[in-house]
Amino acid sequence: MKRIPIVSTLIVLIAVGVMLRLGFWQLERLGEKEAMLARYEAAQATGGEVRWPEAPSTMQRALYHRSRLDCRAADTPTTLSGRSAKGEAGLAHVVTCIDAEGARRQVVLGWSRDPAAPAWSGGVVTGWIAPGPRLVADPPQAGLDANARPDPKDIPNNHLAYAVQWFFFAGVALVIYALALRKRLHERTPRQDGLQ
Structure with missing residues (x-):
């Protein structure tokens, strides 16, 4: 054998x-x-506002919290497929927000079915920190409808x-x-x- x-x-x-x-x-x-998803859901449930994290290493802990950005200028408008707060399919309007220090942040201004970029030159925006990272405006800006709130369950x-x-x-x-x-x-x- x-x-x-x-x-x-x-x-x-x-x-x-x-x-x-x-x-x-x-x-x-x-x-x-x-554990991460539970942390995100708890962050969203509190609704408490945090400073926009400056360091990439602290961004994950800030996700799904509310925050604000003071956009002194906005450029590079674009659209992404997105859903409204009512669940309708359409377009999320995104701009690059330039703050007082010249840092560039992505801001989702709101939702519409119209692909034309809305007129928006900046201002204080409050909303939810979503993966990307980007700030999803709540309330929406530039006369747009509300985007669906970022949901940790989508991960x-x-x-x-x-x-x-x-x-x-x-x-x-x-x-x-x-x-x-x-x-x-x-x-x-x-x-x-x-x-x-």
Whole structure:
């Protein structure tokens, strides 16, 4: 009978170990994502206003809080597909807000079905800090309708599905290798067949 191939077995076991580690890592990320989403929902529920974070490292903690920007000027108007506060599909009107220090921030002025850029040259804007980052104006500006409020539930949380996939891949790899190994161990060489 043939012996178990050591190198092939080690390679398969290492690959399975890596897949299992990736599965457990996705479960860790699931817990982190759930905590982050709970933090975002709590921030939105308080409705308390925070300063616009200057450092990118502090932006994540500020998401879904209310904030304000003093836009001394506005340029590069553009539109993105968006939804109104009533759930209607249309366009979100976005401008680059330039503050007193010359920093450039993205501001979603409001929603409409009209793609034409509204006339808006700046001012104090209050609203919600959304991923991007951008400030979603609330109340809307430039005579536009209200955009849908940013919702943490829109952030995908598919880490559990990824974990299940990695565990499934590891299981499949073990089953396939076990079947191949079984076939190899049960095969006989021509010489052994001739002796029987």
